[in-house]
Amino acid sequence: MDNSLLSRFFGGKGADLPDIKLDPADLPPPPTPPETSKDTKNKPGDKWSNFDPTGLERAARAAKELDHSANAKEALELARMQESTKQVEFQGKVKEYEMNLEHLKMDQIKMQGEERRKTLSQDAKIKKEQAEYQDLLARRRYDDQLKQQSLMNEDNLRRQEQSVEKQESMRRATLEHEMKLRRDNEMARAEAEAIARAKADRANKDIRREEIKLEAAEKRETVLESIKTAGTVLGDGAKAFLGDWDKITTAAFGLTLVAAGVYTSKNAIGVAARYIEARLGKPSLVRDTSRFTVLEMFKHPIITTRRLLSHPEDALKGVVLRPTLEERVRDIAIATRNTKRNKGVYRNILLHGPPGTGKTLFSKKLAMHSGMDFAIMTGGDVAPMGREGVTATHKMFDWANSSRRGLLLFVDEADAFLRKRATEKISEDLRATLNAFLYRTGDQSNKFMMVLASNQPEQLDWAINDRIDEIVEFSLPGADERERLVRLYFDKYVLEPAMNTKQRLKLGDFDFSTKCSEIADKTEGMSGREISKLAVAWQAYGYASTDGTLTEEMIDERVSEAVAQHKLKMDWLKHHSGDPSVVGAPDTSDALSPKSTDYASTTLSKN
Template identity: 50%
Template sequence: MSWLWGGRKPPLPENFSEFVPPTEGGGSSGSNGGGNDNKKRDGAMEAYRFDSSALERAAEAAKALEKSANSKDYLELSRQQEITKQNELLKQSKEFEVQARQMELQVEKTRSEERIKQLREQANLDKQKVQYQDQLARSRYDDQLEQQRRLNEENLRRQEESVQKQEAMRRATLEHELEKRAELDLKRIEREVLSKGKVERDNQDLTLEQIRLKAKEDRETRLESIKSIGSLVGQGLHTFLGDEQQVRMAVAGLVAVSAGYFAAKGSLSMAFRFLEARLVKPSLVRETSRLSLTDTLKHPIDTCKKIVWRFKGVEDTLQGVILKPKVEAAIRDIALETKNCRKAKGIYRNVLLHGPPGTGKTMFAKKLARNSGMDFAIMTGGDVQLMGDKSVEAIHKLFEWARTSRRGLILFIDEAESFLIRRHSGISQNLRDTMAAFLSHTGDHNNRFMMILTSNIPTVFDEAVINRIHDAVEFGLPGLDERTLLVGHYFQEYILNPASSGKWRIKVEGENWTEVCKEVAKLTEGMSGREIAHLALDWQMKTIVTEKGELTRELMLERTKVAMERKKKTLLWKKAQQDEQSHFRARPFRARRSGRSSRTYLSATLVEAVKAEGGASESPIPSAS
C-alpha cells in the first residue's frame, strides 16, 4: 500500500506489448491447423493480460480514505504495520542466517567426525598392517629357526652316523689285532713250553742234584744255629744262677714292675672314678642344677643359665604352686625343715609325694632346692629298668655322684614304683640287685643328699623302701578354689602378660575376665594343674590364629569343653586298659595260688595294690597330709 500513497512507486514495465491482448481474427477459420495454433497463442497471451479492476478498486479505496476523518490514523497504522512487517522479515532473515550458520557448523562437525573416523580407521588399518607384518616376520623367523634346527639335527645325525661307523671300524680293527695277537701268543707259548719241557727233560739229573745239595746245606745251617743258641743260653743261665746278687736284683725288679703296674692301674681307676663322680653327670639323671664338664662343653648356654639360677635370690618355695591349704602347710613345714637342716648341716629327711600326675610334685622339688640353696637332680624310675644289666652300676654311680655335692642335693625320683616294688619271686634278679644297691646307699642317715620319691601307687613299695621314708604328702587334684586360682594364674601368664607386652597378637577387651575364669574353674572339675596350664596355652594359640586376634568368652568356654571331652575320653581309655590288665593278670595269680608256677605274680600283686589303694585300706607310710 505504500506506493499507493506516493511513498513508493511501482516500476514501469519496459515492454508494454506484453499487456496488449491478441487479435481474435488472426488466421483463417477454415484451416484446421491454424485453429489449433490460435488457441495455443490465446492461452499464452491470457497469462500476460493486465487486469485493471484492481487498480480501480484501489483508487476508490484511496478516495474513500482521503475523505475519511481517520485517514491519518489509518496511514500511521499502515506505516506501523509496514515497520512490523519489515522487522518480522528482518528477524526471519536473521533466523535464516543463524540456521544457515548452525547448518554450516553441523556440516563442519560432521566433516570433522568423518575425518577423525577416517583417521582412526586408517590408524587401525596401519596397526593391523604392522601386526600382520610382525606376525609374518615372526612366522618367517620361526620357519628359519625350524629350518636351522632341522639342519642341525641332520648334521648331528650325520656326525653320529660317521662316529658310529668310525667306532665300528676301530672296534673291528682292534678285534682283528687282538685275534692275531692271541694267535701269535699261543704259538709263542706253545713253542716256549715245548722248548722248556725238552730242556727240563734233558737237565733232570742236574736239577735233582742241585735240590739235594741245597737241602743238605739248609739242614746243616739250622743245626749249627740251634747248637750255638743253646750253648749261649746255657752259659748265660749258668752265669746268672751262679751269681746270687744278680738273681736277687732280677727278682726285685720283676716284683717292682708288677707292683707298679697294679698300683698304677688301681690309682688310675680310683682317680677316674673320683673325676667321674664330680665332673660327669650320671646317665640316670635327666635334669640337674649341678655343673658338669661334659654339659659345659656340650651345652654352654644351659650352663650359664644354671650359674644364674645358682646366684639368683631365694624365692618362696610355693611361688607359682597352688595347693590345698592342708597340703600347703605340710609342704611349707618340709621346706623349712630342709632349709634349717642345710644351715645346721643336719640329717636330711626323705619324702614321698604321691598323687595323680600334673599336680605340682616336680615343681615343688625344684622350688624346694632353690629355696634351701641346694642342688637338684631329676631321674625317672622307668629309666632304671631300660638300662638292664647296667642298672646296678648306674645306681652306684648316681649315689656316689650325689654324695659329692658341696651344697647338698635333692634327688627327685619320679615314678619310683617302677623299680622299688615289693620283692618276691615274680621279679627278675636284675631288679632285685638294683633294689639291693638302692637300699645299700639309703640305709643310713646322711647330710649329703635328700630323696623325694613320687608315685601314683604308693602301696606297691617294698617294706624296706617304706622304712626309709620319713614323710609322705598327698598331692590331690585341685578343688574349686584352687582351680580358680590356677585359671587366673595361667590366664595372667599366657594371655594378659603377652597382650600387655605387645609382642603377641592378642586382644582382651570388653569382658569381665574374673567371672569368666570362675566359669572355667567350674567346668574344669577333675583337671590337674598341668592340664589347666595346657588349656591356657590352647587359648593363646587359638587366639593368635584367629582373624582379629581377639580372645572372647565364647572361645574360652568352647576350648574348655573340648578339653573336658578329651579328659573324659582319656579316663575311659585308662579304665578300659586297667580292666584289660586286671583280666589278663588275675588268671596267672589264681594259678599261683592253686600251686602252679607263674611268672606274672608281680602283675597280680600290682592289681591287688591298685584295688587296695582305691578301697579303704591304710598305707603303712607315715603321712604328713
Template identity: 60%
Template sequence: MSWLFGYNNAPSGGQIPPGMIPPGPPGGGGDGGDKDKGKSRSDAYSFDSAALERAAKAAQTLERSPHAKDALQLSKAQELTLQLEHQAKIKETEAHIEQLKMEQARVMQEEKRKTLQEETKQNQQRSQYQDQLARKRYEDQLAQQARLNEENLKKQEESIQKQEQMKRSTMDYQAELNHKNDMKRIEAELRGKAQVERENADLIREKIRLKAQENRQTRLESIKTAGAVAGLTMAAAGIYGSKYGIGVAARYTEARLGKPSLVRETSRITVLETLKHPIQIGKKLFKKNEEVLTGIILKPTLEERLRDIAIATRHTKKNSGFYRNLLMYGPPGTGKTMFAKNLARHSGMDYAIMTGGDVAPMGKEGVSAMHKVFDWAQTSRKGVLLFVDEADAFLRKRNRELISEDMRATLNAFLYRTGEQSNKFMLVLASNTPEQFDWAINDRLDEMVEFILPDREERQRLVRHYFDKYVLQPAFEGKGRMKIAEFDYDLKCTEIADRIEGLSGREISKLGVAWQASAYASETGILTEEMIDEKVNDSLIAHSKKVVWQEDQTLYSYDTVNQTHNMSKKGASMAIPKSGSSAPETAT
C-alpha cells in the same frame, strides 16, 4: 438484722411475721422499683432518707412484735448454719491441701527414686571406669616389669660379656708378657752357655768322652748282673701300675664331673656345661633363691604344710643336719615335680631327677648304676635332692610282685644306700600308687604328703594364672600377632573353672596353651570367647575318655595280676620236691 434489708433472709416458708412491714428496695418503696428502672445511673445511686425512716419504723415494730424472739432465734440459726457451711468448706479445703501434700510427697519420692537410680547408674559407670583404669594400670605395670626384666637381662649379659672380654684381654696380655720374658731369658741363657762353651770347648770335649766311656762300662756291667728277668718284671709292674692309675683317675673324674646314666635331669653344674654355656651357668650362679611355691597353686592347707617342709629343709642345709626323706603321692599333674625342683632351689641344694622306668632296662648293670648315683650325690658340696619320679616302677613289694632277679638286686642296692639318714642327699619319692611300695621303702620315709586334684577355688586361680601367662601377657606385650576380643575376662575364667571339675593342674596349663595356639592359628589372630569355649569342650571330652581308659586299664591290670599270681602259685606247688629227694615232683 440481715432480713431487714431484703427478702433473701426471710424465714423459711416465705411467711413474714405479723406486724412486720416488708422493706422496700434500697432505692425507695416497694412499688417504686419498676419506676426507678428507667432512671438514669446518677439517680440510682442517690441517697434516700425515707428508707432510713422506714427501716427505723420496721425495727420499732419488730421489737414490739411477739415474734421478735423467734425471729432472733431464726437469725441465729441461719448464722450458725452459715458458720457450719463455712467450717465444712474449710475442712474441704484442708482435706484438699492434705491431698496436695500427699501428692507432693509422692512426687518427691518418685523424684528421689529416680535420683537414686541415676546415682546408682553413675556409680556403676564410675566403678566400671575405675576397674578399666585399674586393669590398664595393671597391664602397664606388667609391661613395664617385662621391659625392666628384659633390660636387666641385657645388662647382665653385656656385663658378663664385658667381663669375659676383659678377662680374655688380660690373659692375652699376661701370656704375651710371659712369652717375651721367656724369650729374653732363653736368649740370655743361650748366649751365656755359648760363651762358656766357646771358652771351655777343650774341657767339655774331654769331659764328654770320659763320661761316655764310663756310661758304656756301667751299662755293660748292669746288663750282666741284672739279667733279662729283672727287666721284664720292672716293665710289667710299670704297665699294670699305669693301667690301675688310669682306671682310678677315670672313675674319680666320672664321679666328680660326669652325670650318672640314671639321672635324667640335674641342676648340678659340670665343667663341660660350663664350657658350652658360660653365660647361662653365670646366670644360675647369681640367681637368687625363689619362693618355694612359685608357679604352684594348691589348697591353702597343703601350701602351708609344704612351706613348713621347705623351711625345715633349708635350715637343715644351713646347719649341716640330717635330711628327712619325703613321699609325695596323688594323681598325675598335680605339681609334685615342680615342688621338688622349687624345694631344691629354695634350700640352696642341687636336684637330680630319675625315673623308676629307667631301672628295669639296665638289667645286670642296674646295681652298679644305682651305686654310681649315690656316689655322685656324695661328692656334692651343696647337697643333692634326689627326686625319684614314678618310684613304684621298681620299688614294688618283693614278696608279692613278680620281679626279676636283676630288679630285686637293684632294689636291694637302693635299700642299702638309703638305710641311714644322710647329710649329703635328701630322698624325695613321687608315685600315683603308693600302696605298691615295699615295706622297707615305707620304713625309710619320714613324711608323706598327698597332692589332690584342685577344688573350685584352686581351679579359678589356675585358670586365671594360665590365662594371664599364655593369653594376656603375649597380647598386651605385643609378642606375635595375638589379640583378644572384648569380653569379661574375670567372669569367663570363673565360668571355665566351674566347668572343668576333675582336671589337674597340668591339664589346665595345656588348656592355656591351646587357647594361645587357637589365636595363632586364626586368620585375624584374635582370640574370641567362642574359640575359648571350643577348646574347653575339647579338653572335657578328652578328659572323660582318659577317665574311661584309666578305669578299663585298672580293671585289666588287676585281673592280669591276679591271674599271673594264681598261675605262679600253681607252678610253684607243682615244682616242690618230695622230702628226701632232690628231683622235682612231676605232674601226672
C-alpha cells in the same frame, strides 16, 4: 414495697437496701392474660406476639415510687455500686479468659514445635535409612566387583597355570628328546670304543702276555732276594745277641719295666676315671640335675654363671595349694633349709597323688629354696638296665655323696622298681637293684635327701615305707584352686603375650575375670597340668587365627573339647582299673567331682 422485691429488682440482698414501706393498695392490679380466640391461635405470630409488658409497667411504677421515697438516692447509689462491682468482676473474668486464651496459644505453639520436631526427626530417620540403604547398595556393588575381580583373577591364574603346564610339558618333552639323543650317541660311542678296544687287544694279545711274564719274573726274583737278605741279617743279629749275656739281661729287664708301666697306667687311669665320674660326671640313672659337669660348664658358660649367681627363692612361689597343705609344705621347706644350714641329717619324703598335680616341680622348688642341688631319676629306667642296675645304683649314690651343697634326689614313678619284693612280677636283676637301693638308703644321710613320688604308694615295698619320714598327698584342685590356676595360666600364656607388641596374639572384647570363673566351674576334676595345657591351647588357637585375635567363642570351644577329652580319659581309667575310686579317677557321673581339693602347681620353667 418490701425488701425482697427490691432485691429481685436491683440484684442484691434485701438487708442492704433501705427500709421502704409501701401500701399494697398503691400497687397496680395484676395483669390479666389476654384473651385468645380461635382466629388468633390459628394465625402465625411475630416476635412480639408473646411479649408480656406487665413487667415493664411494674418496674415503671416501682421507679416512680422510688423517686418519691426518701431513701431513693441511697438505693440508686447502692445499685450503682453493685453494678460497678459486677463490672469489676466481669473485667476479672475477661482477663482470666484472655489469660486462658494466651495459655491455649502457648500450648498450641508447643504442640506445633513438638510436631515440627517429630517431623524433623522422622525426616532425619528417613534420610539415615536412605543413607544406610545407599551404603548397603554401595557395599553390595563393591562386593560384586570384588567377586567379579576374584573370578577374573582366578580365571587368569588358571589360564596362566595352564600355560605354564603346557610350557613345562613342552620343555620336559624337549629335554627327554635331547636326553634320548644324548644317550643314544653315548651308547653308540661307547659301543664303538669297546669294539676298537677289543680289536686292539686282540691285535696286541701276544705282546701283553710277554710283558706280564717278564713283570712276574722280575717281581719273584726281587722277593727272593729280599727274603735272603732279611734272613741273613736276622740270623747274624740273633747270633750276636745270644752270644752276649749282658744284652740278654738288659733286654729282659727292659721288657719287665714296660709291662709294669702298662699295667700301672691302666689301673691308674681306671681309678682316676671312676673318681672323676663320681665327682664330676652325671650317672646314667640321673635324667636331670642342677649340678654342673665340666662338659656343661664349657658348653653353656652363661647358664652356668646364672645358676652360680642365683639366690634361694620361696618354695611356694607360684604354687597353688589348699591353705592347710600350704602350711604343711612350707614347714617342710623351712625345716629342710635349716637342716642344710646346720649340716644336720635330712629327712626322706613321699609325695603321692594323681598325675599332673605338681610333685616333680614342687621338689625342684624345694631344692632351690634350700640351696641344694637336685637330681631326677625315673623308676622306669632301672628295669631295662638288667644286671647293670646294681652298678648304676651304687654310682648314683657315690655321686650324690660327693655333693658339697647337699643333693635332693627325686625318684619319679618310684613304684616302677621299688615295688614289693614278694611279688612274682619282679625279676632277679630288679630285685638285686632294689636291695642295693635299700642298702644305700638304710641310714639317714647328711649328704643327700630322698623324695619319692608315686601314683600308687600302696605298691611300694615295706622296707621303702620304713625309710620314709614324711608323707604328703597332692590331690586334684578344688574350685578355689582351679580358679587361681586358670587366672595364673591365663595371665602367663594369653595376657602377657597379648600385651607384648612384638607378638601376634590379640584378645577380643570380653570380661576376662568372669570368663576365668566360668572356666574354673567347667573344669572340675581336671589337674593343674591339664589346665596349663588348656591355656597353651588358647595361645595356639590365637596364633592360628586369621588376624591373631583370641575370641571368647574360641576359648569356650577349647574348654568344651578339653572337658570332653578329660571325661573320656577318666572313663578309660575306670574301665581299666575296674574301680571308680581308683587314685586319679574321680567319679565322672557326678559332674567329674574330685575326691579332694588339695593341689600343688608351679610355673617354674625347666631352665
